[in-house]
Amino acid sequence: MILLNPGSGPVPDATEEQAVANMAEFVSELGAHYDVTVVSHARAAASDYGDGRWAFELLTDDERRIEVQMPGAPIEQVREEWTRLYVNGSSWFWEYALRQCQRGDEQWG
Structure with missing residues (x-):
């Protein structure tokens, strides 16, 4: 068996409520550890993948x-x-x- 992209498949037993809570933690870590200021984040339901992941759009201060x-x-x-x-x-x-949410010149620095 070959796994090319482990963890990218469907997420069993996932809930939107947990995704919302996870997103709040993600945004908090961006500000605390990566110097990324998220001005707003909102659900983007029209972009949901439908596999146990829920879409959010973040707007940064830049x-x-x-x-x-x-x-x-x-x-x-x-x-x-x-x-x-x-x-x-x-x-x-x-x-x-x-790291992918940092400015392009800071992602891997």
């Missing part, structure tokens, strides 16, 4: 719009296991997803 597909699994599973978030269409583990 006017960037970022789409995050947040899994509705428990936060510990999303942070520490093989459950991926999607940021602007690409899948990432939690820590790397946070």
Whole structure:
């Protein structure tokens, strides 16, 4: 068996309520550890993938719009296991997803 992108498939037993809570934590970490100020974030239901992830649009203080597909699994599973978030269409583990939200010149610095 070959796994090309583990954790990017459907998220079983996911809920929108948990995705909303996870998104609040994600936004908080962006501000605290990555110097990204999210001016607003809102559900973007029309963009939902429908596989246990819910879409949110973030607007940053430097006017960037970022789409995050947040899994509705428990936060510990999303942070520490093989459950991926999607940021602007690409899948990432939690820590790397946070980095993707930085300004382009800061993502891997």
